[in-house]
Amino acid sequence: MSTPVPSSIEKPRYVAPPPLVYIEPSGKSNRDLPAQIDFDWLRQAYQHMSLIRALDKKAVALQRTGQMRTYPSCLGQEAVGIGTGMAMMDADVYVPYYRDQATLYLRGVQLKQILQLWGGDERGHLFDGAAKKDLPICVPIATQLTQAAGAAVALKSKGVKGAVVTSCGDGATSRGDFYEALNVAGLWQLPLVTVINNNQWAISVPRQMQSGTPTLAQKAVAAGIEGIQVDGNDVVAVFDAVNHALQKARSGKGPTLIEAITYRLGDHTTADDATRYRSASEVSDAWQREPIKRLQTWLHDHDAWDATREQSLHGEIKQQIERAVADYLAIEPAPVDDILRYQYADMTPALEQQRTWLLQRHGG
Amino acid sequence: MSTPVPSSIEKPRYVAPPPLVYIEPSGKSNRDLPAQIDFDWLRQAYQHMSLIRALDKKAVALQRTGQMRTYPSCLGQEAVGIGTGMAMMDADVYVPYYRDQATLYLRGVQLKQILQLWGGDERGHLFDGAAKKDLPICVPIATQLTQAAGAAVALKSKGVKGAVVTSCGDGATSRGDFYEALNVAGLWQLPLVTVINNNQWAISVPRQMQSGTPTLAQKAVAAGIEGIQVDGNDVVAVFDAVNHALQKARSGKGPTLIEAITYRLGDHTTADDATRYRSASEVSDAWQREPIKRLQTWLHDHDAWDATREQSLHGEIKQQIERAVADYLAIEPAPVDDILRYQYADMTPALEQQRTWLLQRHGG
Amino acid sequence: MGKDNNSNTHEVTLVEAVNLALRRALSDDPDVVLLGEDIGTNGGVFRATEGLKQDFGYKRVIDTPLAESMIAGLSVGMATQGMKPVAEIQFMGFIFAAFEQIVCHAARMRNRTRGRLHCPLVIRAPFGGGIQAPEHHSESTEALFAHIPGLRVVIPSSPTRAYGLLLSAIQCPDPVLFLEPKRIYRMVRQRLVDSGKGLPLDTCFTLRQGKDVTLVSWGAAMHETLQAAERLARDGIECEVIDVATISPLDFNTIKRSVQHTGRCIIVQEAPRNGGVASEISARLAETCLMHLRAPVQRVTGYDATMPYPRQEHLYMPATDDIIAAARTTLEGL
């Protein structure tokens, strides 16, 4: 019974369209842009992405000079964060991971707070604006995803007219939490949009060493939900997919998984040295597809952008960043006993006693 | 930007054949049986299933009279376990869950050992035959699945010409471990066959409350592997699928997921009362599709079985079960200090001291 | 569940008290939602949630897919958005998949966000041995959770305390692990007024006063501890008996005051000996009561061994006799 016989068992098939893209790497568009997208919108997207790139560069520089702790750059992935953020409304809830500074900025988090977080200060998580109710950045990979599903349960149950957006990396898709969250979202038709920032690397592990599937979007099939692959370096494609998914979610039509294909142009974090495990040519190839340049080209080609605008934008950004950095560097140290005060709603007797010891050792 | 616009985003599609079945509930076959299947094979399958059903009945009866602890009946699911076991070879490794007495029996585990396990005695896990290297039954749902992948890594790495078979319930497919195991198996093309005993219930939670997917087999798409749905009450279909998957696995062609559609005719365990949550009519409907009767009909219709054979089989089974029960009831209590002796390869000083206390309290 | 005519007073077991508290919380607070495996139609494998789905609907009493990590993750997400999830983990032996969410998120949400968000969830789980259940159904691993800052760990040992402590746990703005000693789920009935009133989560309960030796325990082992006190009393030995109830954060003062008074202490715990909560209590006594101790503080505990399968379970469990023997040794000690 062990001699191989050709099996007559029929195989199932999965068929998917190619990744959604509006503005190609060359800066040309291959199809009409979505109706909601106009020049103003595109210029705004361009400005946001440029600001985030500048912030990112600054944060890395601060780290190199000892004024910042470990920082995860989002260089090259600005379109994922900005496209997502631009599709969100205040009533939505955002459940980020650690590389989501771009979306957090659009949610209303101050640039200073972003720096503060990576400067090693919990108070960066006080957030602002619509983000006041958003979850903090999540470091343990993929654990935010079931929380996002839980937030979606809350919105649904309270009848809030918003949806939850969460994001994770390509590496995160290997964790069971990723699947558990999608599965329950599909089952309960939760208002949940999950965006995979597929930047091709999980620290040193390339995308193709995370999963044997040709796409990450197809993992949605395991949850019975829609999975969309988009060019994650095209801010329009990201926006369109997230916007579609959000409208679906807000109108009770259930969750969506979006795989945004992009590339991590920088090191994993400032503690990493990517030259150890990937080639310079791969990175320079990837620079050909990065999101900001292509949008600039498109805008130029459509007479919606020029050198003057570019110059004044850079002036504004420089100012904004400088102010944020100055504010960041001026932050007063937190009270010493902050390390004890937020463990519980109230201090416990043991913590009161430990506060005495703490203050004896380290002053008020 | 929040006015719903019809999305132009194309949807991916998943297309699968209907569940594989050779012998229908009526006992008729709708197609030629696989070439390896002859009358002898079918009679053997019939005998094995009958034996397991009798064992099962006996175990429940023993529990009702206080001679057995909590026991998980496999009533109605005999074809899943027997079809799987008949496809396996000694060189393969089996990684069972708690409802897998049928396969374990075919692996060489003594009936007495099965009773002993559920009688609350670790020594039931000493196993026998090919099962000597198989894993113990696994109680924490789905946790056996990544272990099975690990066992498959070991076989592959040691060049053993066998494969690993593991199984789990429909409820288990909701756990992240299920996905993590399939994902790594697909990525590394491990010699692994995962059989889902989809008996429609996870205690009181029906299959359709575990996942929004129409099939469980399609979850294979998330791992980029083949997923096959079979009629789990047709021992031939189960065998054919597992055999196909095993041959594929043994020849280095990677893992397979098999969803065997069956029905849990009994309570979840002897501690459960299924009438609390499911209707009598659902159960009596399911009895129309159970695996033993249909095979008997087929054999009768093909003049391969008759009342005489049936009678002598029942005589044999009765004897076998009676012997197993007698052996089970005659088992000497384990030495008192067995509860300490197997924590580590050697006793630790603390355990030596605790052994003294233990023996003082409870004698040698 | 017996109910007096025309009153809100019930004669209930511990598990019925849990049910009453859940029912009360669901009635009083629309943000309370129960979730877990088999808690809906089936009413929970121990019937702790019996009738609640029927009365409050499937949106308030949610049967989840089978995934503990997901149950905890959902609860964290819900709690941050203004709900009060009360999750059930079917047995404490299955809580480990949820460990990461509990330890890394539930316990930290307030501290991480410096108070912007908090995580008022309750995770209920039956725990402990003595019911002859299969593997993983009988463990006592409360010490693992007691070590986690930001988490509260509460263990009732009687119907009235189960009711009052569970209500307080649900009202508490911090995440609470509420462990239910299943061995005594149905052991005794107590008269209970369904008043909606909670019991404090920051205090031990002194169940019996005495001057000779302090017996400290929690959960099902309170039963043997009280029995031991009873039997010792026949010999004129007066035990002070303390039910810790909230094992973390610990109300150590009550224990300290008692031991300073009696000079002797036995701590009874069903969990394995090494690294249990008894060790913490003993260490604190060593730091603060050395001058008052008239004999070494003793721990009566389980062995440093995995909970045996049913046939040998009784060998593992600390028994009344063990507590009595320890108390006698302590009393002879000096």
Next chain:
Amino acid sequence: MGKDNNSNTHEVTLVEAVNLALRRALSDDPDVVLLGEDIGTNGGVFRATEGLKQDFGYKRVIDTPLAESMIAGLSVGMATQGMKPVAEIQFMGFIFAAFEQIVCHAARMRNRTRGRLHCPLVIRAPFGGGIQAPEHHSESTEALFAHIPGLRVVIPSSPTRAYGLLLSAIQCPDPVLFLEPKRIYRMVRQRLVDSGKGLPLDTCFTLRQGKDVTLVSWGAAMHETLQAAERLARDGIECEVIDVATISPLDFNTIKRSVQHTGRCIIVQEAPRNGGVASEISARLAETCLMHLRAPVQRVTGYDATMPYPRQEHLYMPATDDIIAAARTTLEGL
């Protein structure tokens, strides 16, 4: 990693000693396989596995998908089938997803099967604070694992002990959690002979002898503990310094003998105070040494608080001065 000419002797840091031991184990035993996140081409985020994939190939040094539960589950399965997996969890803060596999399976396989199968795996994880890393990268949660029967928990505090203990851990037929104090990964260099010889997993190491007070610690805090002993010695106070090394199962005899000799004991632990390993040691001392104690056993520990983000991390960490202060109090105590 300095290497003497023509010899097998190296001047190495702790992390280099780990690398040497792994290399040695891979060379000596074909069943040894390393697996984990980023351990291959990248050589591990701390370079503990640097060069090993290059030299032993991707089948012996396996970069896994990102899933800790899976890493542990694979290891359990591999171990039951005759391999010796040495898994890396990138930071101890990320071990919780693997908790269920470790606690419910690795630690129980031998007992559950009454010795038919066993589970000779090693899980390595860097742990502890002091390197200003992001959240979850600095915790010390060894006590959670020390409470689990069937598991060994080993923590080196010097390059030579890292080498010897890791080799023994890999040879050990029991599952071992091997925790590497990352703060001292590169703090000192030691001369080490790559002899392939292990160090015992059932004994504490007495690093310094003294008659006045016993200082007990493990991991990175050994550094401050030794510093404290050094400084106290200048004042004529002779400390006995014990590196527990294997915190479970604990070699309590060495500690007991020392404390019976000195009559005083300080236990230093970086982990939160409540329910830490220090509590267990203190409890055992209370049981066995009460008559010898000339002052209360004291614990110098972290706070009952989540490890702070980098800016306030230093406030959390127990410092040399704290140990000295505790020792002085102890000495004045009686």
